[in-house]
Amino acid sequence: xxxxxxxxxxxxSPYNVPIQNGGWRExxxxxxxxxxxxxxxxxxxxxxxxxxxxxxNIYNAFLELKSEGMYFLYRxxxxxxxxxxxxxxxxFGVYEEVKQPLxxxxxxxxxxxxxxxxxxxxxxxxxxxxxxxxxxxxxxxYHNHFRNTYHAFKVIGTQYGFKxxxxxxxxxxxxxxxxxxxxxxxxxxxxxxxxxxxxKLNKTLAEFMCGASIGLLLSTAFYPLNxxxxxxxxxxxxxxxxxxxxxxxIYHERGGTIRGIYKGIHTNCxxxxxxxxxxxxxxxxxxxxxxx
Numbered sequence: 001x002x003x004x005x006x007x008x009x010x011x012x013s014p015y016n017v018p019i020q021n022g023g024w025r026e027x028x029x030x031x032x033x034x035x036x037x038x039x040x041x042x043x044x045x046x047x048x049x050x051x052x053x054x055x056x057n058i059y060n061a062f063l064e065l066k067s068e069g070m071y072f073l074y075r076x077x078x079x080x081x082x083x084x085x086x087x088x089x090x091x092f093g094v095y096e097e098v099k100q101p102l103x104x105x106x107x108x109x110x111x112x113x114x115x116x117x118x119x120x121x122x123x124x125x126x127x128x129x130x131x132x133x134x135x136x137x138x139x140x141x142y143h144n145h146f147r148n149t150y151h152a153f154k155v156i157g158t159q160y161g162f163k164x165x166x167x168x169x170x171x172x173x174x175x176x177x178x179x180x181x182x183x184x185x186x187x188x189x190x191x192x193x194x195x196x197x198x199x200k201l202n203k204t205l206a207e208f209m210c211g212a213s214i215g216l217l218l219s220t221a222f223y224p225l226n227x228x229x230x231x232x233x234x235x236x237x238x239x240x241x242x243x244x245x246x247x248x249x250i251y252h253e254r255g256g257t258i259r260g261i262y263k264g265i266h267t268n269c270x271x272x273x274x275x276x277x278x279x280x281x282x283x284x285x286x287x288x289x290x291x292x
Contacts, residue, residue: 027093033283034088050262076137083130094120120177129165134235168232170243171225211280219272
């Protein structure tokens with residue numbers, strides 16, 4: 001680390017340099033990284049979803065998807081594609097747009113990072129309707145209820161009201177902000193200590209392992225919140241259930257053990273490792289292209 005003329009710390013690491021000349025580049029890189037990520041990992045995500053929803057093992061989840069065929073395997077991909085692309089765009093873009101002014105204004109760098117990450121994560125919740133529709137389209141119980149993404153959006157909005165799009169908001173808010181804080185702080189600490197690689201292959205592998213390791217850690221820590229979110233969002237109509245009530249219900253339904261809540265965690269770890277590794281690598285490569 002070096003010190004600038006105004007007393008601010010400046011990182012010498014090439015992996016931790018903000019994109020210059022326009023914050024839109026951070027938004028664009030996040031958007032592009034999400035496109036690549038979703039395209040590579042959607043089938044794995046769907047298998048994990050079935051494990052979370054039904055509490056079944058990976059083999060039975062695989063057989064369930066196999067019996068439904070390729071058409072239904074990629075059914076529901078449009079909502080996560082829309083949600084993830086804009087979500088990642090907001091995640092990286094808002095984070096940098098908030099963090100830099102705070103640091104330049106004299107705030108402690110960790111306080112600035114925490115504030116920026118919390119704001120970016122909370123901002124992502126505006127895209128929750130896409131996550132809500134994805135849940136319904138991924139659930140085999142609704143295969144005959146909704147023809148496609150547009151039809152699902154239309155039915156939910158016209159028959160149940162706008163509020164129904166935001167069923168399960170509490171676990172999403174509890175997940176987004178804290179997980180963003182963990183991701184950005186750990187990632188930037190990792191990058192600050194990362195050596196400079198002359199080989200592009202070694203640099204790519206380092207970027208992949210950075211994102212993969214953080215994704216593995218955070219997805220495991222916040223896995224129960226996703227289980228509760230899916231349980232809440234798999235229902236349509238009726239009263240909005242209390243988060244803690246649903247958590248207790250799942251706990252008792254799965255044998256009264258923490259292990260039951262973590263059903264599907266092994267597949268989730270594999271998905272998170274690949275997904276966040278791909279996302280971080282894609283983001284860094286897009287960032288280097290835009291900077292050049």
